[in-house]
Amino acid sequence: MSETSVQSEQQRNSGSGSLQPLVQVENLKKYFPIMGGVFQRKVGDVKAVDGVSFTINKGESFGLVGESGCGKSTIGRTLLRLNDKTEGSVHFEGKDLHALSKSELRHMRTKMQIVFQDPFSSLNPRIKVGEAIGEALLDHGLVSRKDLKDRVIETMKICGLADYHYDRFPHEFSGGQRQRIGIARALIMDPEFIVADEPVSALDVSIQAQIINLMSDLQREKQLTYLFISHDLSVVEHLCNRVGVMYLGTMMEMAPTDELFSNPLHPYTKALMSAIPVPDPTLKRERIVLQGDIPSPANPPSGCKFHTRCPMASDICKEQVPEYRNMGNEHFVACHFA
């Protein structure tokens, strides 16, 4: 155990220390058109992602947190070009991902993968598990048909599945096992970068811990880089070196994990942290309960998007968009009062 923690600590340091960027996102915007009226004309935009920039360095695990509608999943998908972008750029290993041709992109796909949230809809119900895990290798010509099964079974074992699962169908597995299948499918390509889109939020607590441990083991062994998307701050704190907090398509705060959790600067981050129920009945905390609902991303508030719910809001917040500033220690925040 102690050995593990030393290794992991090194990992964490090298992640933020050596600073070799793998993914660079610059001013990324993704708007989904709203169609309406008799002729299905565009009547507005859902601003799912509205000008977000960040960099993920090699070997680090970057967490994105936020509530529903904050655009964190859209970022994950746009970043892998599963969606087209509206504006901005995504560079992977220095190449502009959204400018690649179809065949270049197909080649690039082997280096970046995604693990989905819903372990039920992320597997094709009519394809056997072994086949689902191995088909991409075959399709990209990375393995001969002869060696395919061995490769698949090897990967399945790494992910905690057994060889006799090879010929089973997805419906025969529990949620946790399906998530292992999803991870194996991503892992077999030997990617450098994995987007994990809420991989544990559909699972039970005891299974969540298994999957989180599996993912951190894999990261250590394969030197993976993660973009870990979650609504659960405690999971992100456990797994990530750096965390970005999003609200309505905008990055509100971004900092190394320890810095963010010991010294949250944005009132939204503070509220989010205090809203998480802690399994300790003796703990009496000063809780910040935010008033009101999350506004619709189709019609976000003016100025600072958080001002409608912010306990500190004043006139300037309604009018001016706060600047996204570096407060030192790699700690960025977008708030007038930070």
Add this chain to the structure above:
Amino acid sequence: MEQPQNRMEQLQEQLKIVKPESPWKIAARRFAKNKLALVGLIILVLMSLICVIGPFLSPYELNQTDVKNKNLAPSAEYWLGTDKLGRDILLRVMLAGRISLTVGLVATAISVAIGATLGAVAGFYRRYADTIIMRIADVFLALPTLPILITLGAILSDLKVAPDQRIYFLMLIIGLLGWVGLARLVRSQILTLREQEFMQATEALGLRDSRKIFLHLMPNTVPIIIVSATLGVAGAILTESVLSFLGLGVVPPTPSWGNMITAANSLIEFRKRPWTWIPPGLCILITVTAINLIGDGLRDALDPKMKNR
């Protein structure tokens, strides 16, 4: 990485309970539980066997007229009686069954081939392909089917197409007019499937389009194609009967259930000799009902949501 290994030993114990079963086996098991559908299947199999094998066992021959024995009521010699030309009704019903079933199957096969392909192309490529195919489909939907069939039947008669060749034209025409419904079903199914996370996964894995279409999308549309095709066969048999009844489909002397009922056109036959038109009528009723029961059973068994396993 020790923990997963330990875990597996424990998992093995539990998973022995679950039998490895493909989605198809599950569907078959559920279909077998549906009594009505089973009855339908048995009836259809029996009907097909009788129509295929029966004529070989018959002592009579097709178009063997026997004026002395015309208009006989059912008897030990002629089980279903004879018609006004002295032909054995039973033999004619069985041969007509062959033709009606063949027309139904082939016409449906044609519409499935067209409908599934066009639907898949429209759903997968969207944009222009979708717009063009769906507008064509709209045109076909707006065509009044029966008048067109009647007109085409009349044209066939005008062109003096030989009676035994008319069947092929008939299959083609019914098939060409019947693909729209299936194309729409397949298209909407594929549009839904595209949004599923497993299809996003195929994109993330960088799979080729051909693999996405043929290995991921199409197998998931097979259930609805099967159901729709089954019900389509029933529809095609009915259409054929209607046309033949009107004298525009299969024309005598080639028998079909539809043109045999024409006998009921004359008041005397209708009143005095019910054995000439009731057997083919019953055959249509029973066959179409059986196929529809099977179709409903299949729909329940193939429910993609897999509930009530």
Add this chain to the structure above:
Amino acid sequence: MAKELVEFRNLETHFKTSAGTVKAVNDVSFSIREGETLCVVGESGCGKSVTAMSLMQLIESPPGKIVGGEIMFEGKDLLKLSKKDMSRLRGNDIAMIFQEPMSSLNPVFTIGKQIAEPLLHHLGMTHKEAKARVIELITMVGIPRPEKIYDSYPHELSGGMRQRIMIAIALSCNPKLLIADEPTTALDVTIQAQILDLMRDIKSKLNTSIMMITHDLGVVAEMADFVVVMYAGKVIEEAPVLELFKNPQHPYTQGLLKAKPIINQRKERLYSIPGQVPNPVNLGDSCHFHDRCEFCMEICKVKTPPLRAHADGHKTACWLYEEEGKSNERNVGSVGTTAE
């Protein structure tokens, strides 16, 4: 200690499946006292929701059936009531809110209509009285501008608002017991905090008993007075909330508490309970947790441990705390100190 409002006595609810019988609720006994919040906690499939549905008698039959036991509510056995009496009880004395507020509201009626319905039905109010009461209820669940909400439709409201409306409907007839089945699972954390606040508020104002079903130990710690832990259809531990969190006894409860990452308490590696919930079909005589338990003994595999009190108000079903179990194994001493 306050009077008991509900008492489950050896409740058995079974489901028939093609693979065999699932004992979703298997010999479950516990009570809910007046003015108390009782949390039933467990993972999916542990029978916590089925227990609540059995109390409401909303088990669909087939495949489900309550095959044994009693559910006492104010001294009456609910299982012996007629359909009509039970349905009156459901509206008046026991109310329930669900995880998915959207599917519990009818999309074609206005919010006002839906809250007023039980008032007109069960309490025989006039339309005018009902409207006044509805406005009062909407205000009580913390929604501003109640008149406007009265005339809106469910799709016009956010998830948190809809859950508030569900609570308003549940409270409309002043129930003695409010059953909340994962009421905040579908909501965002900041909205969850609002709803939990509201429920605490209601409990203190109206002195309603709450039976809350959840998988989240954090929610339990915030809400519960008393906790029941279920696993594979059985109650494996029950205790007052402070006692349970200070001194969890069952290895499963201990594991759950350790497995959850807690904010600002970063660990290098999470404790994880190995394996998964057993296949619920035809579970035999054993501790159902034995194959995931690090203290598993021979007796655990063949005999079901009884649920017995080992401290004041703290019951556990585990052979580690039984004489019979101790004679089986020597190294029981390590149980309390299993921190990883």
